[in-house]
Amino acid sequence: MATAIKQQSKVSEAEWAARQQLAACYRVFDMLGWSELIYNHITLRVPGEENAFLINPYGLHFSEVTASNLVKIDIEGNKLCDSPYPVNLAGFTQHSVFHRDLPDAHCIAHTHTTAGMAVSAIEGGLQPLNFYSCFLMGHIAYHDFEGITVRSEEGVRLVENLGDKRVMFLKNHGILVMGQTVPEAFMKHWLLQRACEIQLDILKTGVKPVVVPPEVVAVHQRDMSKVALPGGFGAPDFAAMVRLADRIDKGWRE
Known part of the structure; x- marks a missing residue:
């Protein structure tokens, strides 16, 4: 608790609220099985600070993220808070370009879920085969695999390929969603994940699927x-999941 009090005393009320909400999101993602060892990222722009955002400490599991140990960095990757933890270059390279170039991209989530990675590797990507995928049709962008995202020049192509969409398949890699709020990003990820899971189960049957017409x-x-x-969008859903996370462990609030 002493660490939490120390960190909380150094930031604005708005930033502390953002830290708690983002930490809760990490716990919810983990609770839903969307963690990937110490990798993947959810970032959030710091309120009132256009060029600063929060990211998970590199080396910690999603279940270990708390409001205090989130790392605050600028668009260039410089730490803006006292933290013993490094930042994953792949997470910084990918997320910083979106935070920099897209005013509405306040929260960005990138994961390597099994279903998301599988559909990202299927020719044609997500198809209008189920209730959830139909919500997303026409709103998904695609970016070809270029290897691990650590080269700044790839950022230009990421933004170009995203266009006016805010959901993207990184082909052969995973999924990327962004929202104006944490709940919005959470809900987009949930919809995409469910749509991917169901599509894969449909394809496993070996029967020709029924495609929903445009x-x-x-x-x-x-x-x-x-x-x-x-x-x-997503606010009641996210609030419900945070209540469930609290029943498991409230340590993320510190």
Whole structure:
């Protein structure tokens, strides 16, 4: 607790709230089985600081991330807080370019889930085969695999290939989602992950799948707002998952 008090005393109330929300997101991702050893990343722009964002300490599992041990860095990768932890170059290279060039990309999540990586390697990517994938049709970008993302010049191509989309398959690599809020990014990842899981199960049957026609996809997406709860996209869903995470361990709040 002493570490949490020390860190909290050094940052603004807005940054501390952001730290807690991002730490909660890491715990929720882990709870849902989206961790990958000490790798992958969820980042969040620091409120009121355009060129600063929070990232997980390199070397810690998602289940070990707390509000205090999140690392604050700038767009150039320089640490802006006292931290004994390094930052994964692959995470910095990929996320910094989006935070720098996309004003609405406040929260960015990149994972290597089995289902996400599998669909990223399928010709044609995600298809309109299920309830969840139909929400995402027309909103997904694709980026060809270039190896581990540690070269700054790849950032230009990442932004170009993303275009006006905010969900991307990194081919043969994994998935990337971004949102204006943490709950929005969480919900986009949840939808994409579920869509991928179901698509893979459909393909396992060996039976020709039923493809939802574009006109039905359009109606499906149009009517999504009719079942939305107050608070913004993903907010009630994320809040529910945070309550579940709290039942397991509240240490992320420190």
